[in-house]
Amino acid sequence: MYSIGELSKRTKVKVPTIRYYEEMGLLSEPERTEGNQRRYDAAGLERLSFIKHARDLGFSIEAISKLIELQGHPDRSCQAASEIAVSQLSDVRAKIKRLRALEKELVRISKGCDGAGVSQDCYVLASLADHKLCRHEH
Amino acid sequence: MYSIGELSKRTKVKVPTIRYYEEMGLLSEPERTEGNQRRYDAAGLERLSFIKHARDLGFSIEAISKLIELQGHPDRSCQAASEIAVSQLSDVRAKIKRLRALEKELVRISKGCDGAGVSQDCYVLASLADHKLCRHEH
DNA sequence: GTAGTGTCTCTAGTAACTAGAGGTTCAAGA
DNA sequence: TCTTGAACCTCTAGTTACTAGAGACACTAC
Ligand SMILES: [Zn+2]
Ligand SMILES: [Zn+2]
Ligand SMILES: [Zn+2]
Ligand SMILES: [Zn+2]
Numbered sequence: 001m002y003s004i005g006e007l008s009k010r011t012k013v014k015v016p017t018i019r020y021y022e023e024m025g026l027l028s029e030p031e032r033t034e035g036n037q038r039r040y041d042a043a044g045l046e047r048l049s050f051i052k053h054a055r056d057l058g059f060s061i062e063a064i065s066k067l068i069e070l071q072g073h074p075d076r077s078c079q080a081a082s083e084i085a086v087s088q089l090s091d092v093r094a095k096i097k098r099l100r101a102l103e104k105e106l107v108r109i110s111k112g113c114d115g116a117g118v119s120q121d122c123y124v125l126a127s128l129a130d131h132k133l134c135r136h137e138h
Numbered sequence: 139m140y141s142i143g144e145l146s147k148r149t150k151v152k153v154p155t156i157r158y159y160e161e162m163g164l165l166s167e168p169e170r171t172e173g174n175q176r177r178y179d180a181a182g183l184e185r186l187s188f189i190k191h192a193r194d195l196g197f198s199i200e201a202i203s204k205l206i207e208l209q210g211h212p213d214r215s216c217q218a219a220s221e222i223a224v225s226q227l228s229d230v231r232a233k234i235k236r237l238r239a240l241e242k243e244l245v246r247i248s249k250g251c252d253g254a255g256v257s258q259d260c261y262v263l264a265s266l267a268d269h270k271l272c273r274h275e276h
Numbered sequence: 277g278t279a280g281t282g283t284c285t286c287t288a289g290t291a292a293c294t295a296g297a298g299g300t301t302c303a304a305g306a
Numbered sequence: 307t308c309t310t311g312a313a314c315c316t317c318t319a320g321t322t323a324c325t326a327g328a329g330a331c332a333c334t335a336c
Pocket of ligand 2: 130131132134138191
């Protein structure tokens with residue numbers, strides 16, 4: 001049996017976050033000591049590792065909820081899991097695309113100013129004031 | 139003079155967001171009609187366009203505050219502006235890096251499951267349960 | 277038995293908005 | 307001039323995924 005602090009050390013998930021996951025329904029309520037402290041078993045540890053891994057990969061709490069629900073029903077179709085993964089991938093790709101556009105623009109903007117001048121002539125400020133100076137869509 | 143709705147149309151910033159920017163101190167309080175409605179002049183429109191553009195480029199409200207402050211003092215050094223732009227660029231690059239790592243992993247994960255199977259054998263669920271299946275750092 | 281650390285619940289704060297309630301003002305047409 | 311409907315007002319609360327802090331209790335080791 002692990003205390004919440006033990007679990008935290010093993011999973012690198014902070015203690016308040018573990019409690020938060022419980023409140024959100026991702027973790028089922030663990031046993032308690034007579035003094036009301038949480039005690040987790042191996043299954044609890046596994047479940048939290050799953051959640052941590054999914055969070056690290058950018059899945060939302062809601063998506064993880066659905067995945068865990070599915071995990072609890074081994075004979076159900078995994079179509080939902082596949083859809084969640086695909087949608088997560090396309091989210092990530094959309095974000096990358098947007099960030100690359102921003103990157104290009106920001107490179108131009110920061111190249112245009114070395115910080116040695118004066119606010120009035122600053123290329124950074126001028127660029128923000130006028131989208132027409134932009135070379136790319138964003 | 140523009141009403142808040144006019145301003146919203148011209149800048150594509152939603153009405154409640156304009157009020158929010160005012161509350162955050164990004165926009166100075168505009169004149170009001172006798173009936174207490176906001177009326178903006180050309181300077182207000184310009185200011186909001188600046189904010190919108192900076193937000194589109196991912197700058198935080200706090201960063202934009204500093205940039206606007208600088209804009210109000212044309213003879214000050216623009217070093218701060220340069221630093222803000224550089225730091226924004228490196229933020230964006232860090233995010234891209236992380237997302238690319240996630241993308242690789244998610245490609246592997248979603249390729250491993252077409253949704254036709256059953257939860258018990260699902261590669262998506264197995265991958266989330268076991269980081270050792272991962273091919274990349276993330 | 278006591279000290280010190282860990283744990284408990286509860287509230288509030290973070291970023292940047294967004295939604296809704298309940299009420300007032302404006303502009304245009306009859 | 308009157309009316310009607312859209313736009314506007316303030317205020318509160320909700321969103322996401324936590325994080326921080328207060329004040330009190332539990333556990334472990336010496
Ligand atoms: Zn400059
Ligand atoms: Zn631009
Ligand atoms: Zn599957
Ligand atoms: Zn992994």
